[in-house]
Amino acid sequence: MSVFISFEGVDGSGKSTQIRLLLQYLDEQSVPYVFTREPGGTPIAEQIRRVLLDPANRGMSVITEALLFAAARAEHVSRTIRPALEEGKVVICDRFVDSSLVYQGVAGGLPVEFLTQINEMATGALRPHRTIVLDLAPEVALARRTGEEADRIERQSREYHQLVREGYLDLARAEPRRVKVVDASRSVEEVQKDVRRLVEEVLPRRFRGAGTRP
Incomplete structure (x- = not known):
């Protein structure tokens, strides 16, 4: 049995650190497992990705943004994610369709129905077995990114990022079995403990508590 797990959250919520530890x-x-990103x-x-995140492209329309994300996702699913799942591997993905629903939908103003349709076409309606949302106030998350040059999306307003956060929390309320929220304001160790528990819940039984390699 293969398992598909995605991580979501506002920029700066600690996804990279938590995924690395996982x-x-x-x-x-x-x-x-296979680790990949969107x-x-x-x-x-x-x-x-380079086109989407380049600060020089700040005039990009939200519909162009949505279609580019869907195009990248179609390539990603067909060439990386589905082959790994077919091999019985655990796929860990930094962002997936939920990002489009929240960033281009809730925060960007595009109809969720439109975004759902183009992404179902792009992915063949593939959905993660579990989505872990690292929840953190945008002002705290953005303050953590000291020393890093912000990309085009990270440079959006604080109000935009607050809408992103609220969008993720709404998703979790709508799909509580799949989407799990983890309080990312705590220590790295406390957050990782919750992440591991949520991942182990959906791992095939043969991998639960398998023990370390000799």
């Missing part, structure tokens, strides 16, 4: 844990448990995950999708 991957170390999966290595210790001898769990076969936008990206294939050479073509990585090229689209």
